[in-house]
Amino acid sequence: MRESRLWFWHILSAVAILFLLGLHMGIMHMGTVLEALGLGSTHPTATAEVFARSQHLFFMITYIALLGTALFHGLYGFRSILCELSLSQSLQKAIGRLCTVAGFALFLYGTYVAVRVFQMKGV
Amino acid sequence: MQHRYRNNLGLWGWLGGGRYGFDRYAYALHRLTGLGILAYFLMHIFVTGTRLNGPEAWESAMNFFDNPLFRVGEFLVYLAFLYHAVNGIRLVLVELGLLVGKPGLPSYPYSNSVIRHRPVLVGAMVITAVLVLFAGADFFFLTK
Ligand code: HEM
Numbered sequence: 001m002r003e004s005r006l007w008f009w010h011i012l013s014a015v016a017i018l019f020l021l022g023l024h025m026g027i028m029h030m031g032t033v034l035e036a037l038g039l040g041s042t043h044p045t046a047t048a049e050v051f052a053r054s055q056h057l058f059f060m061i062t063y064i065a066l067l068g069t070a071l072f073h074g075l076y077g078f079r080s081i082l083c084e085l086s087l088s089q090s091l092q093k094a095i096g097r098l099c100t101v102a103g104f105a106l107f108l109y110g111t112y113v114a115v116r117v118f119q120m121k122g123v
Numbered sequence: 124m125q126h127r128y129r130n131n132l133g134l135w136g137w138l139g140g141g142r143y144g145f146d147r148y149a150y151a152l153h154r155l156t157g158l159g160i161l162a163y164f165l166m167h168i169f170v171t172g173t174r175l176n177g178p179e180a181w182e183s184a185m186n187f188f189d190n191p192l193f194r195v196g197e198f199l200v201y202l203a204f205l206y207h208a209v210n211g212i213r214l215v216l217v218e219l220g221l222l223v224g225k226p227g228l229p230s231y232p233y234s235n236s237v238i239r240h241r242p243v244l245v246g247a248m249v250i251t252a253v254l255v256l257f258a259g260a261d262f263f264f265l266t267k
Contacts, residue, residue: 011215011218014211014215015215018208018211018212021204021208022208025201025204029201029258029261029262030257030258030261031261032261033257033261045185047178047181047182047185050174050181051174051178051181054174067168070164071164074157074160074161074164075161077157077161078158078161081154081158084130085130085133085134086127086129086130106165106168109168109172110168110171110172113171113172113174113175116175117174117175120177123177123178
């Protein structure tokens, strides 16, 4: 039951990532097309643009949402791949725990960065 | 306790465990792209973390990555994302039981869900190819 619930979240997180990462990749890599439509810029990694986006509430929230969903989806997928190799029960448990701890630690770090940069003044 | 089958093929089963069809390689590529994006994403968390130290730190990180090797690497990650995203939507639909046709009696000419679904797989690959062309044009030719 627990496994099927986690798998369901894996699928649901894929749909959320599709929108969040689609937005991110569109802005970062479809600059020319977006600029032609009057919606974007061709210098998305320029320092001023990076910090301007980071200090926008909408981007801060979507970055944190993408961080959480992608960490869950990616690490759960990684764990599933390893568990398919017929490992012992105790090793599977250890991998699950390691992925959970790493996921939470990275989520906390990434969220801290997003919030601190959002609050930076005069950059 | 549920019976567990042993995976005797191990890693080899991903790529060449027998007379696999086209669909099976789509699965292997989904797996490979998933792992590739994950590896990039974990590094990306730390690279974007340099913003904490201000604009100068960000700029020096970007200068470090500003060379043809990383540019091609970045493009490969983008291709992996496009494939994984389009094929992922297809997989979500299949897992919800959609676009695989209705089960029927095994009468000639034989059909199964994989065969009935194949045009969707081909369609997904065509959409990926079109997106890759757009992305390549933007990445290498149009961006100033
Ligand atoms: C763009 C949106 C995405 C979609 C639509 C998507 C969809 C999917 C789907 C449907 C699966 C297979 C689930 C299953 O068959 O049980 C999957 C597996 C996986 N995904 Fe994604 N995904 C996306 C983004 C990502 C990202 C950003 C990462 C990395 C952080 C990632 C890493 C993985 C991994 C490692 C697997 C496991 C592969 C396997 O079991 O063979 N995916 N994805």
